[in-house]
Amino acid sequence: MSDQSATDAEHLPPDLDRVQRALVEWYEADHREYPWRQTEDPYEILVSEVMSQQTQLDRVVSAWRDFLEQWPTVDDLAAADRGDVVGFWTRHSLGYNNRAKYLHEAARQIVEEYDGEWPRDPEGLSELMGVGPYTANAVASFAFDNGDAVVDTNVKRVLYRAFDVPDDDSAFETVAGRLMPEGESRVWNNAIMELGGVACEKTPACDGAQCPWREWCHAYQTGDFTAPDVPTQPEFEGSRRQMRGRVVNVLDEYDELALDDLGPRVRVDYAPEGESGREWLRDLVTDLADDGLVSVDDANGETTVALDR
Template sequence: MSEQSATDVPGEVPADLEAIQRALVEWYETDHREYPWRQTEDPYEILVSEVMSQQTQLDRVVDAWRDFLDRWPTAEALAAADRGDVVGFWTSHSLGYNNRAKYLHEAARQVVEGEAGPSDRPRNGGETTADGEWPRDPDGLSELMGVGPYTANAVASFAFNNGDAVVDTNVKRVLYRAFGVPDDDDAFETVAQRLMPEGESRVWNNAVMELGGVACEKTPDCDGAQCPWREWCHAYQTGDFTAPDVPTQPSFEGSRRQFRGRVINVLNEYDELTLDDLGPRVRVDYAPDGEYGREWLRDLVGDLAEDGLVSVGETDGTTVVALDR
């Protein structure tokens, strides 16, 4: 894991990069969605999944991906296929623009016929397939027909563990919310690359995309998905979940997430507070014995304590809450 400082990157990325990296990777490795292309390091199989996934929901891709590989299991088999058959498959499985099928067919031919050999950049893992010599880095993979920078980097990462940090819409949303990264492509690229542990593009890019797809969607599910970055997340602490692709405030007004954020915000200003001192600062209708009173607040801060964000204690029979620094 990286131990370098984050003080020279845009936004408010904490200096302890190693803690951030470890938290995300452990979260991902503990539990993540099981897509079949995550179980392979075959560049052909991964390329097929990436091309199919363009503007298509992943759950819809699974059956089409398996059917495609049953019919054309290698790049050599695909290159030898009739292009009309490939386009027909694409259409019958509602996979979007037929040009993608044509480009995938041509990319397979390029690999098989040796028109897209490895580039001069250093290699890092991966196996040469029997179908031909695959490019092993984003620059080389970009030479394949229809393979843009994002797809090239994804294949380099997942097949050869030799990619750069992925920066897609989901990743931008995560970085914007978690670390206040400005809505600027160069800023996102800089922060994403700094956060990624060196030589771990495979697990890191899978993990950060999983975070954006499971916990930090347009409507976030921070607690339900047990987001590993809650401890550092600016949006989680403030309750402001806007993002570049979420221009208006998501529906969280009055939600538990909102009040958890307010508790953290208030405690940032004080060493510690009793429940009755904290309550009115969290919601204006706080009443010690009311519906939104001590029991409601005690339950709320109890959740935060379980997440390691606050500490709860007793002083002279009174419950006291402090930020767990």
């Protein structure tokens, strides 16, 4: 067995098709609506990628729109005065001004050296000034659906937690490549980055974000949410994970309980109308019901919860 095959077999679930479908369906059902996700224009995508380097995405939105209003096309940017481009970058607090210079130079390359025709793969795009491997792959993926599996810090964190992939760049690349459905880099790379951005952040929101990989996730099953960029394990005492476990343990003993009878057995400070009260508990058991662990019945004005055996 080759090293790659061994890595796949060790870290990927056997039902890989289900894993892939679960992530794509989760992403397509609901995701953050950034404007550059609505375009396949390589120029607009390149601008968003360069602006997003070490800058929070929510801050990039207005700058990206302002930039494209001033220079709507790659020809417009190529013809612009470089000082104007750098000045824009500074006014919008977009970080190192060299990024503005490189973006302007890349636009000139497209117009003058490529006759306006964009390279369509990561290798060709990496020939543009200031475009490194990650950015080249992003543009190839999102503009042309012709990229490789993205492997950034967020994706490494997802793979480390979900499939117990070791903290090794080669292993991350191998597993990420095997996970991505062939020929679907646009939706897949968007989806897995979204997963790392809203569900598998440094402080995970597995249930709140309805992470589609909870069924397979090593971290979710063990409660260990450390990762390469998360060196200490999040506090367990009082956590949502602990409370979920208490609900299941209580129902294992009592089989079925009304919501307000269940609450005090889950936490001693339960008060129906309080912060950790009926609304909080209803949200918790709804998550467990979505995972197929409990059933919730609303009848005769009372909510009862039972273990789904």
